[in-house]
Amino acid sequence: MWRKGLALLLVLGAALAAAPAQAATAVDRAVAYLERAQSRDGGFGGAPGSASAPTTTAWAAYALAAAGRDAGSLRRPGGATLADAVVASIPGVRTTGDVERTVMALRTVGRDVPADLERELLERRAADGSFEGQTTLTSFGVFALRAAGHGPRDPLVAGSAAFVAAQQNDDGGFSFARRGGRSGIDDTAAAIEALVAAGRGPRSGVVRRAVRFLEARQRPDGGFPLMPGGTSNAQSTAWAVQALTAAGRDVRRLHRRGARSPLAYLRSLQAADGSIRYSRTSVQTPVWVTAPAVCALLGVPLPILP
Amino acid sequence: MKLQPARLLAGSLLTLAFAAPAADAAPVTVNLRVEGATRTLYQGPVTFDAMSAVSLPPNGGPHPCNVRDNTGNASDPVAPAPFGAIVTAAQSTGQSLTAPWSTFGSIGDFYVSEFGGDAENGGAGQYWGFAVNYAEAQVGPCQIPLSGGETVLFAYDYFNQNELLTLSGPTVMNVGEYAQFAVRNGRSNVGVTGATVAGSTTQDGLASVSFSGVGIYDLQATKPGALRSNVVRVCVHNGNDGNCGFPNDGGATTEPATPPAPPADTPVAPIAPVPSVTPASDTTPPTSEIEGIKPGKVYPRKRAPRELSGSVSDAGGVRRVELRLKRRHERACWSYDGRRERFEQLRCRRDAEWFAIDAGAAWSYLLPERLPAGRYVLDVRAVDTAGNAGQADRVRFRVA
Numbered sequence: 001m002w003r004k005g006l007a008l009l010l011v012l013g014a015a016l017a018a019a020p021a022q023a024a025t026a027v028d029r030a031v032a033y034l035e036r037a038q039s040r041d042g043g044f045g046g047a048p049g050s051a052s053a054p055t056t057t058a059w060a061a062y063a064l065a066a067a068g069r070d071a072g073s074l075r076r077p078g079g080a081t082l083a084d085a086v087v088a089s090i091p092g093v094r095t096t097g098d099v100e101r102t103v104m105a106l107r108t109v110g111r112d113v114p115a116d117l118e119r120e121l122l123e124r125r126a127a128d129g130s131f132e133g134q135t136t137l138t139s140f141g142v143f144a145l146r147a148a149g150h151g152p153r154d155p156l157v158a159g160s161a162a163f164v165a166a167q168q169n170d171d172g173g174f175s176f177a178r179r180g181g182r183s184g185i186d187d188t189a190a191a192i193e194a195l196v197a198a199g200r201g202p203r204s205g206v207v208r209r210a211v212r213f214l215e216a217r218q219r220p221d222g223g224f225p226l227m228p229g230g231t232s233n234a235q236s237t238a239w240a241v242q243a244l245t246a247a248g249r250d251v252r253r254l255h256r257r258g259a260r261s262p263l264a265y266l267r268s269l270q271a272a273d274g275s276i277r278y279s280r281t282s283v284q285t286p287v288w289v290t291a292p293a294v295c296a297l298l299g300v301p302l303p304i305l306p
Numbered sequence: 307m308k309l310q311p312a313r314l315l316a317g318s319l320l321t322l323a324f325a326a327p328a329a330d331a332a333p334v335t336v337n338l339r340v341e342g343a344t345r346t347l348y349q350g351p352v353t354f355d356a357m358s359a360v361s362l363p364p365n366g367g368p369h370p371c372n373v374r375d376n377t378g379n380a381s382d383p384v385a386p387a388p389f390g391a392i393v394t395a396a397q398s399t400g401q402s403l404t405a406p407w408s409t410f411g412s413i414g415d416f417y418v419s420e421f422g423g424d425a426e427n428g429g430a431g432q433y434w435g436f437a438v439n440y441a442e443a444q445v446g447p448c449q450i451p452l453s454g455g456e457t458v459l460f461a462y463d464y465f466n467q468n469e470l471l472t473l474s475g476p477t478v479m480n481v482g483e484y485a486q487f488a489v490r491n492g493r494s495n496v497g498v499t500g501a502t503v504a505g506s507t508t509q510d511g512l513a514s515v516s517f518s519g520v521g522i523y524d525l526q527a528t529k530p531g532a533l534r535s536n537v538v539r540v541c542v543h544n545g546n547d548g549n550c551g552f553p554n555d556g557g558a559t560t561e562p563a564t565p566p567a568p569p570a571d572t573p574v575a576p577i578a579p580v581p582s583v584t585p586a587s588d589t590t591p592p593t594s595e596i597e598g599i600k601p602g603k604v605y606p607r608k609r610a611p612r613e614l615s616g617s618v619s620d621a622g623g624v625r626r627v628e629l630r631l632k633r634r635h636e637r638a639c640w641s642y643d644g645r646r647e648r649f650e651q652l653r654c655r656r657d658a659e660w661f662a663i664d665a666g667a668a669w670s671y672l673l674p675e676r677l678p679a680g681r682y683v684l685d686v687r688a689v690d691t692a693g694n695a696g697q698a699d700r701v702r703f704r705v706a
Contacts, residue, residue, distance in 0.1 A: 050378055050412040134431055177431025180531075181466035221647040227442050229494050231664055259646065268647070268674035272612075280647070280671050281664045284445060 026267045027297045030290050031067045033274030034060055037287045038076050042085030046285035054089040054098070058105035059291035061086065065108045066300035072109030083109040090117065096124045096131050100144040107147040108304045118148050122156070129159035135167040136176040136187045139194035143303035152199035161198030164191050165206045172213030173228075185224045185236045188213055189243035193301045202248035211247045214240050218256040222265035233279045234269050234289050237262050238296035246301035266293050331356035331372065331384045334454035338391045339536055341461040342424040343432075346526070347401060349537055354394040356386050362393075362416065365407040369414060371448035378412025383668075385451035388436055388443075388458045389416050396421065415446030424462050435464025439625075440472075440492030441664070453624055453667050455690065459492075461533050469498060471535035473527045475515070479542050484516045489527040489535060501529040517542040588692035592620035594627070594699045596686055603703050610677040610705040615670040618688040620696070626689045627669050632658035635680035647674050658683070677705050 037044055037060075043052025044060040061082055064071040072083035080088075086105045093102050099121050106113050121144055124131055131141040138160050145157050152158075167174055173183025174191040192210045200207055217224055217240075223232025224240040241251050241262050252261050260268070269277040275286040276293035295301070333355040340348040358375070359368035371389050374382045389405070396403035404420035418434040419426045426433045436443050437459045438450055452458070459470065475487030489501040489508045497511015504525050506513040517523065520542050527535035596616040605611060614631075618624050631642035633649055640649035644661025652658065663671055669686075682705065687698035 045412060046410070047379065053410050053413075055410060133429060175431075175465065177433075177465060181431060182468050220645045226444065227493075230442055233444070260648075269672065271672070277672055278444075279664070281669065282444075283670075 026270055027067065027294060029270065029274035030276060030294045030297070031064065031069070033290055034063055034287065034294065035069075035074065038074060038079070038082065039085075040076050040079035041088070042075060042080035042082050043089075044085075044287050044291075046288050048287065052085060054086075054092065054105075055101065056285070056288045056291070057082070057085050057089065058101045058108075059288055061105050061108045062302070062304045063291035063294035065304050065306075066295045066298050070110075072111065081109075083111055087111060090114070093117070093120070096137055097140065099124060100131070100137070100140040103144040104140075104147045104303055107306055110306055113148050121145070121148060125156065125160065129156075129161075129163035131160070134177050135164055135174050135179075136190050138164050138167075139187075139190040142194035142198055146197050146303050147305060152197065157198045161195055161200060164194050165200070167191070168206055168209065172209035172211075174210065182227065183213060184227050185214065185217055186226060186239045189236075189239035190302075192243035193246045193303075196246040196301070197303055207247050211244060211249060214244060215249075215254060215256065218254060218259055218262065220257065220259050222255075222260035222262055222268075224262065231279060232265065233282075234266055234276050234293050235278065237265055238292035241266070241296035241299075242292070242301040245296075245299045251299075263297060266297060269293075331386065334386045334452050336388075336391050336452055336454065337457045338395055339457070339459050339461075340392060340395060340421055341459070341533055342422055343462045344424075346534070346537055347422040347424070348392075348395045348399065352391050352394045352398070354386055354390045356384050357390050357393065360389075360393060360416070362403060362405045362407075364404060367407065369407050369416070371416065373449055373451045376413065376415050376446065376448040378414075383451055385453075387448045387450055387452060388438055388460075389418075389447035391452075391458045392418065392421065392436075392447075392460050413446070413449070415448045417446065418460055421460065421462075426462070431466065432463040433465060434460060434462055436460045437464075437470065437492075440470050442493075451667075453620070455625060455692070457492075464533070467531070467533040469493065469529065469532035471498060471501060471527045471529060471532050473503065473525060473535035473538050475525070475538055475540070477538065477540055479517060479540055481517060481520055481542055484514045486512050487515055487525065487527075487538070488512055489529075491532075498527075498529065498532070501527045501532070501535075503527045588621065588690065589694060590621060590690075591694035591696035592618050592624055592688040592690045593696055594618045594686045594688045596684060596699050596701045599684065599701050599703055601701050601703065605677075605703065605705050607676070607679060607705060611703070612673050612676045613670060614673065614684065615668075616686055616699070617668050618686075618696075619667065620688065620690040620694075624667055624688050624690055625693075626662050628660040628662050628687050628689075629671060630658040630660045630685045632683045633677070633680040634682075635678070640680075642673075658685075660685075660687070679705050 037048040039052045041052050043057040045051050045053055046056055061071045064074060073081055075081040086109050090102060093099055103113050103121055131137040142157055142160050150157050167179040169179055169183050171183050173188040175181025175183055176187045188210050192207055195207050217228050219232045221232050223237040225232055226236045244251050251263055254261055266276060271277050276290045278284045278289045333353050335351050335353040338348060338352045356372035358370050358372055360371050361367035371387050373385045373387050401422040405416040405418050407416055436447050439457050470492040472490050472492045473487060476485045479485050487503050489498045489511055491498050499509055501508045503513040504515045506515050523540045523542060525538045525540055598615050599611055618627055633640040639652045639654040641652040641658035643650045683702050685698045685700045687696055689695045
């Protein structure tokens, strides 16, 4: 697992090898923070000591796997493993988002996807390739299909990617729902990562337009906001970095109008305990925020495949 | 991630059970606007408190809406939250409200799926969303503490709106006179071009409007792809006789005439009357305080301040908190630039530039890195929701 994780990093994260020492230090500290935040049930809550939640647990798994850890085996002394926690979340799966996230998390921690869960995923995919007719749910659907073993050229993956591509707004961005809604950074980033995961490379017109949308939204502080014009935050910045990396951009060189790079923005939000703060003024859900920031600092986009 | 389809329940199924608010919470008054699918469903001030037990369809409850119990973070304050405003509005007007309860680990919150009969339409991607002071909400509507005076907006199909329109202008006009109405995007406070107000189209955020007859007009700005604005009620008369809202018929009677039916050029239908709470006039400015940095203290470089924090108190609510930070080192000076998050050179005789931060009564600001060597002057000031600007608090310190 560790070797596979390392190999993945070498393939997906060329930036890692060239990353400055300070980035490695920032990642090490953030990963150590995540490891300390694990609960005895194997899962992760939004903040250390809070009850485990499937979403945070999944994101922690992505981050730890991206960092080359054997995420599935991670446990506190005497506690359950992270893989145990992901498996334990299966009975609580209700929504399409639950299904997609759980499939992704299972593969990240090295567990097989149960046949009924994969069937559930496929049943939620509509004839037009969408999941519930929504862009971001469909982007995550692509991630889940890839995690479930479908290749980038698989008709199911390609069909869902085609639905995502058709939802691109005129400004190049994507909204979480459908074409016509206001373009957001997180949703555009997820769409880019889904399109790349479906084999559409950086030369794809849809991807290029979406990349231009993202790059033009970098704030003077180097970060990205949830919605254009808003205040920068770490999670949206992490989404943007992962997407731009997936699209082959070197985010270390992204300095719109003299701003610091988005990676430097993320590092500038690192607190003394290693966590990445949500923004200059907010410390909300530090475990959840730190996890995607780790993926971004390592240059590893979604989906995290074993 | 997925929002469950709302189960629209006929009639007013709203049942509320308020337990006594916690000792450290206090009622607040905010300006609430609820924009439905085709019209404004509520506009006006509402006063409410932190709620410890709210029961709503479809999940029943009761569940809390008081920030602390919703974030699951014991260090968060018990405070009124945006969802309390729409609950109070529904209760006072008898309009239906459906709000499923969802949990995420220690976090539990409501989300609005229906108000006044306008139920979300998942198939069309039309969901209810909300904003506080037109800022995109990052968390659920029971997790944002309100201190009073905020503008709380709940809107149907919120996530597909390119702009959130706001309208301002005169509330009294004479027949035949032109007046300018300003339409801005609440998110950016920038004037909007292409919006329609009373049949006029805005250019650079302004529209000239005139009325040919007396009456009471409810104006609202609209634009395709944007959320309609608040309503501005305008009294149009033939000479200001001091009876705003009732046209002067030119006669001798002092009895207010019944407002005539608006003439044919009436642009919008009036909104339903809503309960209104008129806040007392607030002329007391907020007080600001910097915490954690001792005046005159000399910090070694490795222990130089990085997180700035403090508090602001005001009876009516805080609108804006601003900081400025000046550094002096070896005869050179710098001002901290809050947009670029770095120090910019400054003439030493000048003051540093103020910058606003996202903050309420308690604020904290994490600097990108520990401060380098130098002498520093940190100021904080606040403006309350009534527009009163408070005195700045200042601390001087040094990093050796």
